[in-house]
Amino acid sequence: MDRRPTVTVHFDGVEHDAFVGESVLECARRVGVAIPSLCFLEGISVWGGCRICVVEVAEDHRLRPACATTCVADMEIKTETPRLRAYRKSVLELLFAEGNHVCAVCVSNGACELQDMAVQCGMDHVRYDAQAPKRQIDASHPKYVFDPNRCILCTRCVRVCDEIEGAHVWDISYRGESAHLVTELSKPWGDSLSCTWCGKCVAVCPTGSLSYHGRAVGEMEHDPAMIKRLAVARSRHEWLYPEEAK
């Protein structure tokens, strides 16, 4: 039984208990309210960049990212309104138009969070011009492939590499529409001396941007939940696998 102090919040009019200091998104996940999200990942820091998880807070009708908004007492949170649905759809359309997200030829087809999000939010077409970028694929790493055309700049790989693995191989270079991920100060990934081959970045990638070598269409499944297991185990000082610990 969790004995942390709680405050009362309302999700779409229904009363729930939120822990003090808990974010709106964490609370919603815990009590079973579905809020779509992309860049958020349990176990690593909050980025707040994708803007899919925006919710409306009643006091001023301003939109806030659920992942980065702390629950306060008597907060009235709306997670599903026509406005929010329209905005989430538009933001997803912007993401789809920005890269080359052609599911039919993607290694992660069928196991892609961006794809799931589009289905969940009812995004069935893209109104905006495809930007159709031509970005160089980096397959220099012996184990992994990085396809920047499918990257949505959620920075999960950047954060997990820095915060969990401690290697900080990944980072963002340039800005605006030219912003892109780089490995080790823009060297080919295969030449990177800091990469430990741990594969956490590949495990957390929400799209087909990071994958194992040799995967064909629809064969790449990611395991972002691994990071949460790791983070929880670390906080409890469980350094060994349960069977090894015996």
Add this chain to the structure above:
Amino acid sequence: MAAPIDLHAVSDREREERFRTRWRVKACGSTACLSAGAGATIQAIEDMVEREDMQLEVQVIPTGCMGLCSAGPLMRMMRRGGEETDYQKVTPELAREIVRSHVLNEEPLPEHQLDTTMPFFTSQERIVLANGGVINPDRIESYVAHGGYSALEKALTTMKPKAVIEEMRTAGIRGRGGAGYPVASKWSLLAAAGGDTKYVVANGDEGDPGAYMDRTIMEDDPHRVIEGIAIAAYATGASDAYIYVRAEYPRAIERLDRAIRVARRNRLLGRKILDTKFSLNVEIRIGAGAFVCGEETALMASIEGRRGTPRLRPPYPTEAGLWGNPTMINNVETLANVAPIINNGGEWFASIGTPKSTGTKVFALAGDINNTGLIEVPMGTPLREIVEEIGGGVPNGGTFKAAQTGGPSGGCIPSKFLDTPVDYESLRELGSIMGSGGLIVMDDGVSMPEVAKFFMEFSMDESCGKCTPCRAGTVQMHNILQRIVDGNGTRQDLRDLEHLCTVVRDTSLCGLGQAAPNPVLSTLQYFRSEYEALLAKEVAHG
């Protein structure tokens, strides 16, 4: 430790120096005049003085901005006793001629004189720019002789920190960076914050196209900025301060750097300032060419040496700023107002401007207007007075169409609202913002969709790329605007554009993205017919 500067002695000495020669020549050495050739002009005058052996007759003083940049290089002849004559568009040849005929032969050259009785000069009220064209920005003595550092001395020796904040509250001054947050409230937040280390940051990352208020203040009166920072730090209990200047302002960086070193040597900065218990360390941090670094959380990331991208607020900087410590960020123009407020009292300041927007505001007048340059007017001055009287109206027989304020985050004010008083609330009601002070006047030859496209391109280039709506939304809005401007836009394009505007405005992470659609929204509000006229004739499918 050296003894602190004796402000009164320095001031007296400097005033005596004024009467040493019969003539003093003040030549504008500000960026606008320098780019018009003022460097050569100043050199020519100095050479002439040396060649004719007139050092005991004439002193040459390079000063900061005199205001009317479109008439530069500017030069002022001052005779002992008070008579002043201003000359405009002074080339090196003209400068030599002026010195020869004005000084040697006592014959002024009326055809090259500048009429200082015109409204451009008489309608202004200069507080922030009071020293522009008056002092030599590189000499602390010159600043001290015009009352410099007396406010710091007054605050440190006769006022408690709380009293300083109260004075700011009485003054009612609001942040000059654009949003207009009450300065006293920000200062009290930092003063109330706990912790041993607190920071004050001067935001000199001015990036709006055509705006150069902060640059001029930093270049022409660097000590004023430093004095403002020191008073702010004293009032809030901060021990360290940064001046964040964009790299595109090398002269401002150079002058600030020199001013900081001189101030430290004179015990106006550093340990035990003016022999009081108050210590303050000030350093310059230079930007790396990103507009978004004017946003306070991105600015702090940049100072910390990280990638200059904004982060989510709360926590606000006064709670957790630089390296997690409480931090307060003030605009350079805000800080330049501090010393006059302390010297003359908050009530004096509150008597200028309107009740809710007190004091003056510096604007950079640009575009289709006769007198381009820097002006400072009381808040609440009608736009018409700024455009028609101070600005001298629209040149070449054109008619006024709109004024753009607030740069890429602002909007356009059409001619029917020319009588609007320029203050925070009035501009916001019209869908524009005060912004940092860029004011671009447009005549009837300007296409508003083109204007919107220009600013959208700016926002697109300057988006940091962190959040989706700003990174990808600005690109799509720019695409649509390009199509419309090219005559290929459709009604659906216009609908998509309007929808995108609201998406980007409501879902972006920081102020840059949230305000990026403003130029489109405001031109659509007032000039929708221009967009519609550009739409391609749609072919009926049948």
